[in-house]
Amino acid sequence: MQFYLNGYAPGDPDVVKEALPATVDVLVIGSGPAGALLAAQLSNFPNILTRLVERRSGALQVGQADGIACRTVEMFEAFGLGQKLLREAYWVNETVFWRPSKQDRTRIERTGRVQDTEDGLSEFPHLIVNQARLQQYLLDYMRNSPTRLEASYGLEFVTLKVEPDGEHPVVVTLRDVAKGSETTVRAKYVVGCDGARSGVREAIGAVPRGDFANHAWGVLDMLAVTDFPDIRLKAAIQSADEGNILLIPREGGYMVRLYVDLGDIDPNNREAFRDITQEKVLETARRVLHPYTLDVKSVVWFAVYQVGQRVTDRFDDVPADQLASRLPRVFIAGDACHTHSAKAGQGMNVSMQDTFNLGWKLASVLDGRAGPELLRTYSAERHAIAQGLIDFDKEWSKIMASPPKDPSRPELGGVDPQELQAYFVKSGRYTAGVATHYAPTTVLTAEATHQSLAKGFTIGTRFHSAPVVRLADAKPMHLGHAARADGAWRVYAFADSSGKRLRDLAAYLAESPDSPVRRFTPTGADIDSVIDVRAVFQQGHLDLKVEELPSILMPRKGCFGLVDYEKAYCPDLKNGPDIFDLRGIDRAKGAVVVVRPDQYVSNVLPLDAHDELAAFFGQFLLDRQ
Amino acid sequence: MQFYLNGYAPGDPDVVKEALPATVDVLVIGSGPAGALLAAQLSNFPNILTRLVERRSGALQVGQADGIACRTVEMFEAFGLGQKLLREAYWVNETVFWRPSKQDRTRIERTGRVQDTEDGLSEFPHLIVNQARLQQYLLDYMRNSPTRLEASYGLEFVTLKVEPDGEHPVVVTLRDVAKGSETTVRAKYVVGCDGARSGVREAIGAVPRGDFANHAWGVLDMLAVTDFPDIRLKAAIQSADEGNILLIPREGGYMVRLYVDLGDIDPNNREAFRDITQEKVLETARRVLHPYTLDVKSVVWFAVYQVGQRVTDRFDDVPADQLASRLPRVFIAGDACHTHSAKAGQGMNVSMQDTFNLGWKLASVLDGRAGPELLRTYSAERHAIAQGLIDFDKEWSKIMASPPKDPSRPELGGVDPQELQAYFVKSGRYTAGVATHYAPTTVLTAEATHQSLAKGFTIGTRFHSAPVVRLADAKPMHLGHAARADGAWRVYAFADSSGKRLRDLAAYLAESPDSPVRRFTPTGADIDSVIDVRAVFQQGHLDLKVEELPSILMPRKGCFGLVDYEKAYCPDLKNGPDIFDLRGIDRAKGAVVVVRPDQYVSNVLPLDAHDELAAFFGQFLLDRQ
Numbered sequence A, B: 001m002q003f004y005l006n007g008y009a010p011g012d013p014d015v016v017k018e019a020l021p022a023t024v025d026v027l028v029i030g031s032g033p034a035g036a037l038l039a040a041q042l043s044n045f046p047n048i049l050t051r052l053v054e055r056r057s058g059a060l061q062v063g064q065a066d067g068i069a070c071r072t073v074e075m076f077e078a079f080g081l082g083q084k085l086l087r088e089a090y091w092v093n094e095t096v097f098w099r100p101s102k103q104d105r106t107r108i109e110r111t112g113r114v115q116d117t118e119d120g121l122s123e124f125p126h127l128i129v130n131q132a133r134l135q136q137y138l139l140d141y142m143r144n145s146p147t148r149l150e151a152s153y154g155l156e157f158v159t160l161k162v163e164p165d166g167e168h169p170v171v172v173t174l175r176d177v178a179k180g181s182e183t184t185v186r187a188k189y190v191v192g193c194d195g196a197r198s199g200v201r202e203a204i205g206a207v208p209r210g211d212f213a214n215h216a217w218g219v220l221d222m223l224a225v226t227d228f229p230d231i232r233l234k235a236a237i238q239s240a241d242e243g244n245i246l247l248i249p250r251e252g253g254y255m256v257r258l259y260v261d262l263g264d265i266d267p268n269n270r271e272a273f274r275d276i277t278q279e280k281v282l283e284t285a286r287r288v289l290h291p292y293t294l295d296v297k298s299v300v301w302f303a304v305y306q307v308g309q310r311v312t313d314r315f316d317d318v319p320a321d322q323l324a325s326r327l328p329r330v331f332i333a334g335d336a337c338h339t340h341s342a343k344a345g346q347g348m349n350v351s352m353q354d355t356f357n358l359g360w361k362l363a364s365v366l367d368g369r370a371g372p373e374l375l376r377t378y379s380a381e382r383h384a385i386a387q388g389l390i391d392f393d394k395e396w397s398k399i400m401a402s403p404p405k406d407p408s409r410p411e412l413g414g415v416d417p418q419e420l421q422a423y424f425v426k427s428g429r430y431t432a433g434v435a436t437h438y439a440p441t442t443v444l445t446a447e448a449t450h451q452s453l454a455k456g457f458t459i460g461t462r463f464h465s466a467p468v469v470r471l472a473d474a475k476p477m478h479l480g481h482a483a484r485a486d487g488a489w490r491v492y493a494f495a496d497s498s499g500k501r502l503r504d505l506a507a508y509l510a511e512s513p514d515s516p517v518r519r520f521t522p523t524g525a526d527i528d529s530v531i532d533v534r535a536v537f538q539q540g541h542l543d544l545k546v547e548e549l550p551s552i553l554m555p556r557k558g559c560f561g562l563v564d565y566e567k568a569y570c571p572d573l574k575n576g577p578d579i580f581d582l583r584g585i586d587r588a589k590g591a592v593v594v595v596r597p598d599q600y601v602s603n604v605l606p607l608d609a610h611d612e613l614a615a616f617f618g619q620f621l622l623d624r625q
């Protein structure tokens, strides 16, 4: 038995380490939240050969981020993972504020308590769960997908170059971490999800702008006994002179995370915080918490996390002056593009939204459904969002890090606790992840010409789900939860009062040679695989007949040609509210709401705007071959 | 390399088939719903050595029962499996009734439509999912449990005898199905979950009473295309002359089950139905469905299911005349005890309720927490329930199987469709699985002396969960969902108006030497491991201070002595309804609701009935050693 020819490898030599193919469709670098979500999304497409390479020797086990925005749960629901998250995670229901007592400024006291997430902002709560667990969900999803994708660990990105042409123009050099040997893989597309110190970013000459690392936090995950009463509530704690803590209860009922503010970093002495020990951070925490005690039983994870607020100038390999002449082949996502202070809980969430934006675009292009120009929208869309978030983050973390105002010495400045709390409430949409609003600067976001037909589905924002009843089986459910992370567009047709316009639209979509559904669905594919048409009727489900549904709402699918009965919905008149009221749909005229595969509203159109609907899709989808 | 000494075994000879230990605590025979649930429950106890033997060569893959009563979902929630079921299963929201059209009796038409489950009956819906999937959930749970229990397949129960004394008095002979060889295992307890033809039942001389098999159904799981509009609704279909169908939509949106009534069995010709083919059953189905068509694309499972309504005379090995002198060592559960017609959807559900009843009792006795007399209550309780269900089932299936009344010829008899529908509604509590009501005939069910303090928690019925807010983290949740399938009793103390009686009770439970919590919790065990005390306060969660909770509601637990913050609840005043109103709690006096490990209300007591509470537990729990 011969082995180790190509270098020593630990473990059973009979278990052959999976070799990377010489060419792949998409090579994803880095298995953090951004990379894992992208690979999970792509793993769903049987025709797309994806590989996920990761420098670490295995999956992350502990630490890093833990805040899961409502919007992230909405996205996970499309992967079938929403309920799992809800069960395992801590729910951030309320946030409390603590500040120095007026009587005795050496003691902290509770000064405020607010609901964490505004009512109706999302059907899901704000959650807290370890980043490692969240990544594991995605890795499990990949493994169960049609392509049975597994991450390739112990492989480090070294460099890449993009050749001017060829099927697989991106040539990537990877190093086997254990052996030190290098290999080359050719890819159609490469996505650098390789974190804040991204090598892919460097290779494409993109430059992070902003502060490299201007603030440091001691982060501790721990099991402790304390008489601090709000240990199971998210708590922003400001002491008079000892500093600040953000306390985050964690999954499982016992664990808790402390972010202990270590202050700004001296740009001339970036290593200053490296020597800070767990014990020192804990001492600070205890002083801040005075008069409460903190008896730490076990420290599960400790890190000094230094982070600056940065945005990379572009998120793909096409410099500004070549936008017209070149198409992107290499992308970066997540921390490679933007870094946030830990306190706003953005990093992990925004990183996954980046790749949820990119994933379906890559899949559409590789599957031949859309032209490669679509890929230009990624950097355009996500760069603007990142910049907006950083602006918010800067403001937010400045406020969080400022000393509290001393009422007896207002001349010293500082933040008024009421001010902090008010800002917290205002910023709820950002922290919930639902503030993202794509401007109508790309083909994917229409002008708001017909917005008045569906006021609650703002074009450019995420499709805000609402309760409905599924007609065929009378199931009360959320309209948005029918959507899977399958790369398909959703067209929700809300009925007009007579139902005539809806019927005409259904007939057009099913029969007209101009129908976008007919034009853009490849021969042999299920009729809803590119554009998935669903309808919401105005009457209650008992007043509507399944047998009278138009054929586009009862499509025949799969190898047996079975009927899909899950395309027609009614308002939930029993449990309410009525989706037409809740989302401001024009009852006389109805509305068509066009939703992207990543759940953002692209367009709102009249039911009879058949040509406009076709023209909208015609901007980026390819006619079937 | 030598192997096959003890007979040929398929597969890799390096994978050593797990040997059964010579002695076990509990030997469970049969891995159907009853056996799998029992093994799952017992697998939670690290000190109890359980083995699950099954004649089949592996886990069930397809077929058999599929109706999951609300009550079963409630139970699964205690295993952490509720959400998984909800996601995967079909939800039975409404049921429709079809009968011959008055205009043309050769055609069926819809005559009624009802909500399937009465509002507020359970927080969970009625579900449909394959028995094989449900069993797999339990097998997975076992595998993840502290004992990492796996079923031992290919082992058949042959016989047993109970020796008069000894630690492991039950001597069981098992046959290796592949090899034909026999082995002997000694057990403290044996549970026969070996189905309708139970060998364990025979070995203990218990006798099934009733009809062996008086009715036959052709059962088909299939993928089909039809113009029958209610194909995604549970439908009871009566044709004029062609027979009856019960149509059950199944998980996944496409599959459907048909129960085609094949009529009564001639007792002199039990084999008559054996020759019935799938094609013949389908032909009948098509005739019943006229004028609708049924184009079957794939038959997933077909069986002719013959079943009688029977109850075995006793569910353990102690004959009636030895009740006082002997303690049970062998039990039977599930179909071994009772069989039901397929139509009421009881078999699988009641079978699991049997073993959920038995599981905690066995665990308590084996863990030394309760005396073995407790085990007598199993047969006493479950036999009465089985008998009641069979009575219901007989009535129900007679109605379902009767021809519809012909209005033009009332003299021919038959069931009036309105009558059928009315009975269906009335019988909802049975089919939901919440009709079970234990009589005060054992130590486990108290007389309803103080029932008026908590009218909505009827003694002897299952604890009917209600919405609350958890105090420490403000989480809106269901009170009942905090309970795990861990064998512990739950004492829910509902506060009196002043809170004084609740504080006194808490102090008594924590400090008095007579406290049942102190008396019955083994030294070194967590304070809530035998009796888990939780409190529900009257005020909203913002008006109550965590730091003022009595110690029994902030117990220190686990190897680190961490605080468990999940014992105190408040009404959900925001989303409502208030649990005190919903469950009729006496606001002036409060109430103590004592709930068994299998979720049944055992007792309702005044908050100040300290001695009565201790005396109640003293009837069966053992003072700590």
Ligand SMILES: Cc1cc2nc3c(=O)[nH]c(=O)nc-3n(C[C@H](O)[C@H](O)[C@H](O)COP(=O)(O)OP(=O)(O)OC[C@H]3O[C@@H](n4cnc5c(N)ncnc54)[C@H](O)[C@@H]3O)c2cc1C
Binding pocket: A029, A030, A031, A032, A033, A034, A035, A053, A054, A055, A056, A063, A064, A065, A066, A067, A131, A155, A156, A157, A158, A193, A194, A195, A196, A198, A199, A219, A303, A305, A333, A334, A335, A336, A341, A342, A343, A345, A346, A347, A348, A351
């Ligand atoms: C040590 C640490 C602590 C953090 N603590 C917090 C915190 O307390 N709170 C908070 O909100 N956020 C924290 N973050 C940030 C948060 O984890 C990120 O915002 C989030 O993970 C971004 O996801 P990502 O996928 O873009 O990048 P990352 O999660 O950083 O993932 C990048 C992945 O790429 C891999 N990789 C890097 N270079 C290469 C290469 N050359 N070849 C192959 N693979 C490579 C890395 O091993 C890593 O797995 C922390 C990050 C780190 C690194």
Ligand SMILES: Cc1cc2nc3c(=O)[nH]c(=O)nc-3n(C[C@H](O)[C@H](O)[C@H](O)COP(=O)(O)OP(=O)(O)OC[C@H]3O[C@@H](n4cnc5c(N)ncnc54)[C@H](O)[C@@H]3O)c2cc1C
Binding pocket: B029, B030, B031, B032, B033, B034, B035, B053, B054, B055, B056, B063, B064, B065, B066, B067, B131, B155, B156, B157, B158, B193, B194, B195, B196, B198, B199, B219, B303, B305, B333, B334, B335, B336, B341, B342, B343, B345, B346, B347, B348, B351
């Ligand atoms: C073929 C079939 C079809 C059915 N169809 C329907 C239906 O359509 N609708 C419906 O509501 N209900 C149906 N049932 C009934 C329903 O499945 C039962 O009510 C339910 O499974 C009862 O659970 P149980 O665990 O008590 O018994 P079972 O599920 O019968 O499980 C008994 C287990 O014990 C094993 N076993 C038996 N003898 C031995 C032995 N000597 N040694 C070791 N293991 C043994 C069996 O292999 C089996 O796995 C059907 C049952 C069968 C057998």
